[in-house]
Amino acid sequence: MKKLWLLLFPLLLSACAQQPVTCVCESPANNTAHSGSSRPAVPAKDREAFEKLIQYFATQVKKEWGDDDYMVASKHHYVKYIDGYRTRAHIDFDKGKIWVSTVARYQPEARLKNAIIETLLMPSDPSKVDLFSDKKVVVSGKPFLLGQVVDHDGKPIEWQWRANRFAEFLLANKLTMKQLKKGHAYYVEIDMVQDHLSQREYQYAHxxxxxxxxxxxxxxxxYAIIKTESSFNPYAVSHAGAYGLMQVIPKTAGADVFKLVKNRNDIPTRDYLFDPANNIDTGAAYFHILKNRYLRDVSNPTTKHYSMISAYNGGTGGVLSTFDSDRKQAxxxxxAMSPTQVYNALTTExxxxxxxxxxxxxxxxxxEFNAGNL
Structure with missing residues (x-):
């Protein structure tokens, strides 16, 4: 969490609607994958502009919090700064913990109260929240955390008045101070409900x-890919520039889906992939491409299943290079191997x-999913 993750290349293309499967599967590609592709690299000017943006963001945060307490959003962690980067919310979706903190010297409790309310009522649409600025969280619609957090009376928090009351309770009973190198921070810690993961899963089951x-x-x-990639965090971002629940990279897997499934020549935008419906559709469509195009020559169904999973993370080229440098020989x-032999190779070599x-x-x-559905 203290490393600077490189992500969020600015994309200014328009989103598209879901379309039926029309995958072009005549010939296998050279190397296209979730985390690697034969497509051209991001232009140098785009990288430079992006790096300047991230450097500015990191500078502003570190100015208030110091290098040791710098945090940034990632796949399993929501991190949002407001109030001139002096106040932040941090959700650890693996641990089921929420911390709302401030290093503000002027009216810290008032700033914390505002941040607590914004966090509890944060929207379900991640495109509405700018994770890499100090812009306020605009509260609208059904809260994303509804059902994942309850107040001191054990009640779900859906409305402003209840979030306000819970924030006041936390400040009166749970406020803590932590010494930092640059001074000190005030914070409250909130436990998510025990089945918070199941609550998120339920949101996206349909x-x-x-x-x-x-x-x-x-x-x-x-299901397993989403849990592995993001722990059902729709705000997930990564150092590789992947977005959303299934961690789709726009310029690789996203571009392939648009071209081969959607019949489009552009690539999905950040906001498009932050939409859970679009993200799950795109991730599943990419598995369709892996199954019917890039790995179509894998004969055994179980072996193909292992290969698809590995390719989603490390690329088709990574799968084949495990067996031989020549793709056809690989x-x-x-x-020629049994599924067990292939599994052993992919998990050790x-x-x-x-x-x-x-x-x-x-x-x-x-x-785990299948055991829970018996």
């Missing part, structure tokens, strides 16, 4: 079912350590 039917991708696989080697762990995690969460 979208997962629809995408599963639309693209003929197993529902348990989509496919022959892969098809894949060139990327993250991809080796990734396959194990996703398969574990698939089993």
């Amino acid at each position: 979208l997962i079912r629809e995408a599963s039917r639309r693209y003929q991708i197993d529902e348990d696989l989509i 496919m022959r080697e892969l098809n 894949h060139p990327k350590a993250e991809a080796r762990r990734y396959l194990q995690k996703v398969l574990y969460f698939q089993k």
Whole structure:
């Protein structure tokens, strides 16, 4: 959390509506994946502009909090600054904890109260919240955290008056001070409900079912990918420039889906991918491409399943390079192995350590999903 994650390239293209599956699958691509692609790299001028934006953001935060207490949003962590970067909300979706803190010297309790209310009532649409500025959170619609947090009376927090009352309770009973290198911070800690993950899963269950039917991708696989990638955090962002629940990268997987499934020549915007319905649709569509295009020559269904999961994280090229540097020979080697042998190779010999762990995690969460639905 103290590293500067590089993400959020400015995209100014318009979003598109969901369309039926029309995947062009005549010939396999050279190398296209969730985290790597044969597509051109981001232009240098775009990278430079983006790096300047991030440097400015980091400078403003560190000016108030110092280097040691610098935090930024990531896949499993929501981090939002307001109030001249002096006040922030931090949600750890894995631990089920929320911290609202301020280093403001003037009226810190009033600033905390405002931030607590904004956090409790934050919108379900991530495109409405700018994670990389100090703009206020505009409260609108059904709160994203509804059901994931309850007040001191055990009641869900949907309305302003209840959030206001809970904020007052927290400040009166839970306010804590922490010493920082640059001074001190005041904060409150809020526990999410025990089944907070299930509450988030429930929000997107219908979208997962629809995408599963639309693209003929197993529902348990989509579920497991979302849990692995973001812990069902729709605000998720990553150092690789991926967005949303299924962590789709616009210029690689997103571009492939637009071209091969949506019949478009542009790429999805950040706001498009922050929309949960679009994100799940795009992630599932990319699995459709992996299954029917890039890995269509994998003969064994179980082996193909393992290969698809690994390719979603480390690229089709990463899967094949596990077996041979020559792609055609790699496919022959892969098809000559049993599913168990392929699994062992992908979890011990894949060139990327993250991809080796990734396959194990996703398969574990698939089993967990199926056990819960028996």
